[in-house]
Amino acid sequence: MGLTSDEVLALAVLSAVLLFAGTVWLWPRLARRGLRAVSGRVALLLGTQVALFAAVGLAANQSFGFYASWADLFGQEKDQGVVVDHLPDGSPLKVVDSRRVPGAGGALPQAGGRIQRVDIVGRTTHIASPAYVYLPPEYFQPRYRTHRFPTAVVLTGYPGTASALVEKLRYPSTALELARAGRAKPMILVMLRPTVAPPRDTECVDIPGGPQTESFFAKDLPDALRTHYRVAEKPGGLGIIGNSTGGYCALKIALHHPGVYAAGAGLSAYYKAPIDATTGDLFQGDKALRNRADLRWYLAHEPAPDTSLLVSSSKQGETNYKDTLRFIERVEGTGRTRISSIILESGGHNFNTWRREIPAALEWMSGRLIGP
Incomplete structure (x- = not known):
């Protein structure tokens, strides 16, 4: 799927929504001390933030046309x-x-x-x-x-x-x-x-x-x-x-x-x-x-x-x-x-x-x- 495709944007938005819902649902279980609980909270917060920023970035790219492809985004287009x-x-x-x-x-x-x-x-x-x-x-x-x-x-x-x-x-x-x-x-x-x-x-x-x-x-x-x-x-x-x-x-x-x-x-x-x-x-x-x-x-x-x-x-x-x-x-x-x-x-x-x-x-x- 291309960088500018609607499918990629929809997938990013869906991922952000699901991770947010998962964070709300699982937070009580992780609200305790211990390495496992802390690691779980960090992973959920980090995953939600990454998905959210990806969705916003993809939407902005759709609107402004900053990058045409994944290669263009990662500087591989020479x-x-x-x-x-x-x-x-x-x-x-x-x-x-x-x-x-x-x-x-x-x-x-x-x-x-x-x-x-x-x-x-x-x-x-x-x-x-x-x-x-x-x-x-x-x-x-x-x-x-x-x-x-x-x-x-x-x-x-x-x-x-x-x-x-x-x-x-x-x-x-x-x-x-x-x-x-x-x-x-x-x-x-x-x-x-x-x-x-x-x-x-x-x-x-x-x-x-x-x-x-x-x-x-x-x-x-x-x-x-x-x-x-x-x-x-x-x-x-x-x-x-x-x-x-x-x-x-x-x-x-x-x-x-x-x-x-x-x-x-x-x-x-x-x-x-x-x-x-x-x-x-x-x-x-x-x-x-x-x-x-x-x-x-x-x-x-x-x-x-x-x-x-x-x-x-x-x-x-x-x-x-x-x-x-x-x-x-x-x-x-x-x-x-x-x-x-x-x-x-x-x-x-x-x-x-x-x-x-x-x-x-x-x-x-x-x-x-x-x-x-």
């Missing part, structure tokens, strides 16, 4: 995610499998769309990353066979898992519901982690002598999508959205590459790349690169790009609230870059908050991308 060759057939994108959209109904893709798991290799950066691609029902319908669809790249936080975008944040099913209700255009969604060189958090920076993560998202990923899918090729057909670290990446890439991404949405984003144990030295002493990664500095010192941005926060529960207000003010001062916001009264830095924001964010994104 794959750096960087390759030197392309896929065997020379294509930068390969479909691994295909499945239905959760809760969509209908066995045919023309009715409920499809989610494809793909492997992507950057032609210039040689970065390899798995991803999930949601194709709306219209993509398979005869009347749309010549149409190119607006496309949104969707990024997780750090460390995050791409599958959480499908199963926990429910991006594909939300996009499908919005399109059926006429609130959004049918869109292709390309869902992946910003952590394309795990376990390092590259913050979507082109690191000197290291992974060229920003270039992967700005050039290689759009090129790979155009080779395999009917994505909109004209300027204005591609957007990018993310939460937390993915939100910072989305805003930065939209600001730095307005000719590629017509819109960027940062849910619970921050506005400056951190430097910590997970990132290492991102800038290698390059002050210009460090300044470029600071979004407020960039807006104050570089020509304002012609792009649309969306930011979100909450008055209670999010630490980025004041920074978000300052960022909005800075963007408004450019007179060229457009800014919108979602501000909740309360909501923490978690999946529940982002699920409340995603429908409005996708509707906003749809209104800023060209498409059928």
